[in-house]
Amino acid sequence: MADALAGLAKGAFSARELTEAHIRAVEAARPLNAFITETPERALEMAAASDERWRKGEAGAMEGLPIAIKDLFCTEGVLTTAGSHILDGFKPPYESTVTANLWRAGAVMLGKTNMDEFAMGSSNMTSYYGGVENPWRRKGDNRPLVPGGSSGGSAAAVAARIALGATGTDTGGSIRQPAAFCGIVGLKPTYGRCSRWGIVAFASSLDQAGPMTRTVRDAAIMLGAMAGHDPKDSTSVNRPVPDYTAALTGDVRGLRIGIPKEYRVDGMPAEIEALWARGIDWLKAAGAETVEISLPHTKYALPTYYIIAPAEASSNLARYDGVRYGLRVPGESLDEMYEETRAAGFGAEVKRRVLIGTYVLSAGYYDAYYLKAQRIRSLILRDFTDAFERVDVILTPSTPSAAFPTGEKMDDPVAMYLNDVFTVPVNLAGLPGISVPAGLSEEGLPLGLQVIGRAFDEETVLKVGEVLETAAAFTARPER
Amino acid sequence: MSLDKSAVAHIAALARIKVPESDLEPLARELSNILGWIEQLNEVDTTGVEPMTSVVRMELARRPDVVTDGNCRDKILANAPEVAQGFFAVPKVVE
Numbered sequence: 001m002a003d004a005l006a007g008l009a010k011g012a013f014s015a016r017e018l019t020e021a022h023i024r025a026v027e028a029a030r031p032l033n034a035f036i037t038e039t040p041e042r043a044l045e046m047a048a049a050s051d052e053r054w055r056k057g058e059a060g061a062m063e064g065l066p067i068a069i070k071d072l073f074c075t076e077g078v079l080t081t082a083g084s085h086i087l088d089g090f091k092p093p094y095e096s097t098v099t100a101n102l103w104r105a106g107a108v109m110l111g112k113t114n115m116d117e118f119a120m121g122s123s124n125m126t127s128y129y130g131g132v133e134n135p136w137r138r139k140g141d142n143r144p145l146v147p148g149g150s151s152g153g154s155a156a157a158v159a160a161r162i163a164l165g166a167t168g169t170d171t172g173g174s175i176r177q178p179a180a181f182c183g184i185v186g187l188k189p190t191y192g193r194c195s196r197w198g199i200v201a202f203a204s205s206l207d208q209a210g211p212m213t214r215t216v217r218d219a220a221i222m223l224g225a226m227a228g229h230d231p232k233d234s235t236s237v238n239r240p241v242p243d244y245t246a247a248l249t250g251d252v253r254g255l256r257i258g259i260p261k262e263y264r265v266d267g268m269p270a271e272i273e274a275l276w277a278r279g280i281d282w283l284k285a286a287g288a289e290t291v292e293i294s295l296p297h298t299k300y301a302l303p304t305y306y307i308i309a310p311a312e313a314s315s316n317l318a319r320y321d322g323v324r325y326g327l328r329v330p331g332e333s334l335d336e337m338y339e340e341t342r343a344a345g346f347g348a349e350v351k352r353r354v355l356i357g358t359y360v361l362s363a364g365y366y367d368a369y370y371l372k373a374q375r376i377r378s379l380i381l382r383d384f385t386d387a388f389e390r391v392d393v394i395l396t397p398s399t400p401s402a403a404f405p406t407g408e409k410m411d412d413p414v415a416m417y418l419n420d421v422f423t424v425p426v427n428l429a430g431l432p433g434i435s436v437p438a439g440l441s442e443e444g445l446p447l448g449l450q451v452i453g454r455a456f457d458e459e460t461v462l463k464v465g466e467v468l469e470t471a472a473a474f475t476a477r478p479e480r
Numbered sequence: 481m482s483l484d485k486s487a488v489a490h491i492a493a494l495a496r497i498k499v500p501e502s503d504l505e506p507l508a509r510e511l512s513n514i515l516g517w518i519e520q521l522n523e524v525d526t527t528g529v530e531p532m533t534s535v536v537r538m539e540l541a542r543r544p545d546v547v548t549d550g551n552c553r554d555k556i557l558a559n560a561p562e563v564a565q566g567f568f569a570v571p572k573v574v575e
Contacts, residue, residue: 091559235536325559325560414514
């Protein structure tokens with residue numbers, strides 16, 4: 001993005017040329033199934049307007065940059081599916097705040113990317129529109145791999161270099177896990193930093209939009225365009241958006257980096273341990289200090305999440321009833337119409353979570369499950385608050401493994417949930433976290449390191465992320 | 481906590497999702513498995529811990545009580561599967 005902006009500013013190429021090249025790349029990469037809807041005509045219109053603004057000297061922070069939008073963001077007049085059958089044909093009559101901010105900054109929309117249905121999944125396999133293929137393959141193994149999820153189409157599009165960046169959303173790791181699996185940068189901002197207005201809701205107290213890009217600098221540029229206060233989202237925070245690129249000084253001398261001992265989970269592959277150790281060495285070499293810390297409730301984060309997220313989802317997804325938009329399956333009575341529509345419209349994982357959520361909120365179980373989980377969530381936040389008295393950021397692996405083959409872990413929901421063991425606590429505590437590509441596994445697949453920061457301290461997270469990025473010198477590219 | 485077939489049928493009815501009889505048993509197993517895994521939370525002593533209500537401490541914003549939007553009936557109805565005389569249409573609910 002930074003390079004493309006420089007090229008556009010110099011007039012080395014036009015936004016139209018840049019967009020045309022990306023439209024061709026999107027078409028050529030169709031076998032990845034990264035997009036649900038391509039919007040080439042709109043992209044060309046937006047690019048022409050961008051060229052006009054460059055000519056007039058009115059260029060925005062992302063003027064003329066072609067990007068992809070996760071199909072969870074409502075885009076006015078453009079099909080928005082959330083990866084679900086139940087939103088068949090839904091063309092929102094309004095634009096989400098985050099995408100409106102991006103268009104105001106001059107970004108160009110290539111299309112809407114594939115995702116796990118309602119953002120529920122870690123493999124992109126729950127999409128009604130089929131799985132997405134990770135552009136990476138294992139060395140000497142031709143089996144297709146998952147891109148991670150739920151923002152799998154966005155991650156694959158950025159990794160395959162068919163979009164300069166993409167939006168994602170992250171409820172339990174849905175930006176950082178696919179970013180790690182696809183060898184790109186993914187940033188989940190602090191809860192409240194980006195408006196949730198116009199984003200199809202999954203778990204409202206956890207959902208947060210963020211950028212998925214090739215470099216940390218690009219993430220800084222894109223977050224600056226996405227973030228900001230929005231009166232239409234009561235949880236959006238009214239504080240100024242800093243120039244995030246200004247934080248990228250490369251200077252981490254004297255910063256205290258927390259290393260949480262609870263993240264050394266049983267059965268963690270040696271190569272993940274080694275990657276983490278390398279990350280520690282890089283930051284020490286750059287002049288930072290590492291401090292062993294304890295986040296004692298870490299192991300309870302996942303089961304806590306699997307009460308809170310389904311509970312909120314069961315409530316948010318009550319609106320899909322075949323009355324106002326999307327799919328309707330006729331029934332004799334109103335109730336039968338609801339039941340048939342939701343049976344046909346939701347996939348297996350969504351049904352599972354809606355049922356779990358309904359159960360934990362139902363009479364007689366609310367205290368035992370939901371309130372208990374909210375109490376433990378307070379303890380998890382307290383763990384982080386205590387840790388941040390002693391350290392400035394926390395360094396962990398992004399995921400417990402590299403990308404796995406399509407179809408694996410599908411018959412064991414709990415095994416699939418374990419993908420998010422390092423990312424979920426960050427959502428429960430509302431904190432910012434970034435995944436930066438930091439190395440390759442023995443099988444030749446990308447692995448990520450995660451930097452977690454204090455609430456609204458995206459600047460330090462980005463600064464440390466860039467230092468890791470520079471030290472890792474991750475230049476490997478997928479073959480596809 | 482394990483769920484049996486009739487419990488799953490009850491939850492599915494609350495959630496307004498039709499589940500065929502043949503799917504109740506496998507679904508009961510799956511959900512019981514997930515709930516069993518969640519049970520580990522009982523190990524945590526939460527005496528005196530307040531349940532979280534908001535992850536970012538903030539005052540709820542206020543705004544003047546005025547109409548800021550509206551007069552867009554056709555836009556709202558545009559995505560409806562069935563519309564009649566400017567309303568959403570559903571199967572008959574009153575005899």
